[in-house]
Amino acid sequence: MTTIDRNQEFAGKTVLVTGAGKGIGHATALLMAERGARVFALSRSASDLAALNDAIGCETRCVDLADANAAREAARVAQPVDLLVNCAGIAELAPFVDVSVDAFDLTMAVNVRAAMIVAQACARSMIERGVAGSIVNVSSLSATVGLPLHAAYCASKGALDAMTRVMAVELGPHGIRVNTVNPVVTMTPMAEKAWSDPAKSGPMLARVPLRRFVQPLEVARTIAYLLGDDSSMVNGVSLAVDGGFQAG
Incomplete structure (x- = not known):
């Protein structure tokens, strides 16, 4: 039986990670580098990128x-x-009746449109080079669960999942797999902003059988699985990382 050396699992591969400055993206960039990949990182924050480059x-x-x-x-x-x-x-948080068009458009632009634009460039390059690549779009449990104050965010993640299925169908014949990872609340700086109030986080935690939220590294490890050869026949899947939330 062949065993995989996790330290060299992605040796010779280049991975592009958007949102690499913080949270899940940061954890993913670190993990992929640890497993041998060359990392190209995108972020809005120059200081975060400088720290990542140093690491x-x-x-x-x-x-x-x-x-x-x-x-x-x-x-x-x-x-x-x-x-x-x-x-x-x-995530632009607001009651549904107060969501502004600007906030909705910005959320869709970053969470969906940018993912499309970046994936288009990567997929074209992979097809031209004959590379059997892998794409992971980081979605959320909110793609299928309505959360108060998250109208724009939930809409964007639902759209991201739908787009991913189309990508999987169209890019699969080229050997390119496309999946989403859908975590429950992950303890990133963005999530801490959204879920810092115990009155809000308490009921959500009560719906997670493991009774805790997800850590960024746990999501990063799932992303690495979807990128790697262990998931070579996994395509068009929305993989929940939710501690059993949807089982309840």
Whole structure:
């Protein structure tokens, strides 16, 4: 039986990680470097990218992915890549009746449109080079569960899951797998902002049989699984990392 050396699992591979400055993206960049990958990291924060570069010696580009042209250029510069993790995301919280058009449009631009633009550039390059690549779009349990104050966010993640299924169907014949990872609340800086109130987090925690939220590294390990050869026949899947939330 063949065993995989996790320290060299992605040796010779280049992975592009968006939203790599913090949270899940940061944890993923560190883990992929640890497992031998060359990392190209995108983030809005130059200081976060500088710290990441100091840690793993990756290539970086500071970019606001809400800008479609900037997103397209950043993805172009990053090529050629073998693996893509679309992790950049924002959450604009408001009651449904108060959600502004600007907030909704910005959320969709970062969480869905940027993922499309970056994945298009990566997929074209993979197809041209004949690379059997893998793409993971970081979604959320909120793609299928309605959360108060998260109308724009839930809508964006539902759209991301739907787009991923189309990507899997169209890119699969080229040997490119596309999946989403869908964590419950993950303890990132963004989540701490959204779930810092015990009155809000308590009922949510009560619905998680493991009685805790997810840590970024736990999601990163799931992403690495979806990127790697262990999941070679997994395509078009939305993989929950929810501690049993949906089982209840």
